[in-house]
Amino acid sequence: xxxxxxxxxxxDFYDRDVRQVAREMxxxxxxxxxxxxxxxxxxxxxxxxxxxxxxxxxAVAGPNRKTAAIFGLPGTGYVYVIHARHCFNAVADASGxxxxxxxxxxxxxxxxxxxxxxxxxxxxxxxxxxxARLCEAFAIDRTFNGWDLTIGRSLxxxxxxxxxxxxxxxxxxxxxxRIGVTSAKDLPLRYIFxxxxxxxxxxxxxSRN
DNA sequence: CTACCGATTGACT
DNA sequence: GTCAATCGGTAGA
Numbered sequence: 001x002x003x004x005x006x007x008x009x010x011x012d013f014y015d016r017d018v019r020q021v022a023r024e025m026x027x028x029x030x031x032x033x034x035x036x037x038x039x040x041x042x043x044x045x046x047x048x049x050x051x052x053x054x055x056x057x058x059a060v061a062g063p064n065r066k067t068a069a070i071f072g073l074p075g076t077g078y079v080y081v082i083h084a085r086h087c088f089n090a091v092a093d094a095s096g097x098x099x100x101x102x103x104x105x106x107x108x109x110x111x112x113x114x115x116x117x118x119x120x121x122x123x124x125x126x127x128x129x130x131x132a133r134l135c136e137a138f139a140i141d142r143t144f145n146g147w148d149l150t151i152g153r154s155l156x157x158x159x160x161x162x163x164x165x166x167x168x169x170x171x172x173x174x175x176x177x178r179i180g181v182t183s184a185k186d187l188p189l190r191y192i193f194x195x196x197x198x199x200x201x202x203x204x205x206x207s208r209n
Numbered sequence: 210c211t212a213c214c215g216a217t218t219g220a221c222t
Numbered sequence: 223g224t225c226a227a228t229c230g231g232t233a234g235a
Contacts, residue, residue, distance in 0.1 A: 047216075049216075056216065057216090058216080064232090065231090065232075066231070066232065080215095080216080080231090081215085081229085081230050081231060082214090082215050082216060082217060082230095083214090083215055083217045083218075083227085083228055083229080083230095084215090084217085084227090084228045084229035084230055084231095085215095085217055085218075085228080085229090085230090086230090087216065087217085089216090102216065104216090126219095130217070130218070131216070131217075132217055132218070133217090133218080142230085142231090178216070179216075179217095180215090180216050180217070181216055182215090182216090202223090
């Protein structure tokens with residue numbers, strides 16, 4: 001059986017309203033190639049941070065050293081640090097003043113042993129459930145801040161061709177308020193596969209209501 | 210140099 | 223469910 005191809009999603013995928021990008025990222029693969037090997041995860045939880053009217057989006061501070069990447073081309077990586085941990089976003093929508101989709105959780109697909117080694121954990125559910133956990137499992141750090149995700153090198157997103165194509169159904173998609181934000185906390189900008197065990201967050205925010 | 214922040218995590222009741 | 227440790231990154235003196 002042939003190994004499925006892992007081609008990076010094109011810039012067009014990212015160059016749309018960030019809510020649509022965040023929603024359609026569900027089911028895509030996160031691919032990380034490194035010296036130590038390859039890790040692949042299926043995205044099961046994302047959040048959108050809007051270019052306007054969203055006080056939780058880092059872009060509200062305007063472009064500065066820390067936020068420069070979020071104002072980059074769609075398909076750029078935006079990595080920030082929170083509580084001494086990294087979180088990974090993909091920049092969307094070329095038209096706005098800065099917006100990005102945060103990847104909050106992936107289901108491990110390939111390279112589990114490497115993820116276990118990087119995380120110093122063996123439990124499958126603890127490897128990449130949560131934005132900082134997945135960054136540790138995939139060795140994503142600030143070197144990917146400003147990274148071009150469309151060139152297919154080191155870190156990119158890809159369609160899940162091996163599982164029935166781009167529209168492979170992994171469950172019912174649901175939106176909820178975002179996790180952890182201290183402002184704009186009611187906007188339903190978090191997207192998940194309902195009842196998927198690899199989704200992070202409190203139990204009542206992991207299923208269809 | 211010190212001070213402060215936090216879109217989190219892991220340990221605990 | 224609660225809560226404190228966490229430390230990289232940045233701003234300011």
